[in-house]
Amino acid sequence: MFTGIVETIGTVESYITTDSSESGGDDNSGVSLTITDASSILDDCHLGDSIAINGTCLTVTKFDSNSFKVGISQETLRLTNLGYLQKGDKVNLERAVSGDVRFGGHMVQGHVDTIAEIISIKNDSNSIIFGFKLRDFKLINYIVHKGFICLDGTSLTVIDVNYTDATFKIMMVAYTQQKVIMPLRKLGDWINVEVDLTGKLIERQINTSLENQLIDKQSSLYKLIDRLIDEKLSKLN
Structure with a gap:
């Protein structure tokens, strides 16, 4: 970790x-x-x-x-x-973290999900705004505005997301620029991306819950779907 x-x-x-x-x-x-x-x-x-x-x-x-x-x-x-x-x-x-390390960033597994291409670099006062486009479009669903993301091992905050184009942006302050390799990157370079684990865990839990309810005739979801089907069929008759 x-x-x-x-x-x-x-x-x-x-x-x-x-x-x-x-x-x-x-x-x-x-x-x-x-x-x-x-x-x-x-x-x-x-x-x-x-x-x-x-x-x-x-x-x-x-x-x-x-x-x-x-x-x-x-x-x-x-x-x-x-x-x-x-x-x-x-x-x-x-x-890897030891027992006495402060979590100054966020929980990172070191398991890269995909890579993203740098599509824009813009100076904003003493900060730099980087724009990225994911190679694997479906992973954009795990990226949220103001959420965590890990880029080339650096914990950063997302400042903009476009779910249609699978693009997102981050802003890097002057202090961070001195400590990481991102400012050495150029347009077209590929960056390692690890999305926040929390989103993947929540999705898995929701999917598992829905799957279990769909096969359980006593679950509230199964009963709701059954009732809606009955209502539709009664209108057809």
Whole structure:
């Protein structure tokens, strides 16, 4: 679990597309990523620890005082922007939370849902307004005005949503701009998106409740539907 408060910015040292099985894939499709400039988050690191890279929860398979290595599965490559990384690119880094960490952002799983394209960048005084378009349109239903969203591992607040176009906007204040990689991005770049887990949980609970009521003849919903059908049939007769 993460908070969406980026701890430091690392640098891609190497991106290897054919690696041993320790990378997280098999010998033919394994992918490994080594991140450097990460000393500030490695003082308490252990093998097997979770570190979010651009909001993607990954497992440390090797590390030293300044760098660490993770494996990336093919499923992760399909869902995230990690496959676009090249040597020298900057990435947001955050360790998994410990018991004494304040939740300055929001509850982030590190399970990226999809990617979004940057379609607009506009300066607003000392802030920047970024506009995005989702690759997977259906996920726009989990994004709400003034709700949480995690972009490349950064907890942000949605300031505008267009459900028809599957687009949304966020505003980034000057302080945050200095701590994350978003200001380095340009139009057309792809950003990792994790929608707020709360919306998905509520939807699942509602769907489950409706499904159960539809098969329970004693439920209020079943009785309501039955009554409405009877009323319609009586009018036809």
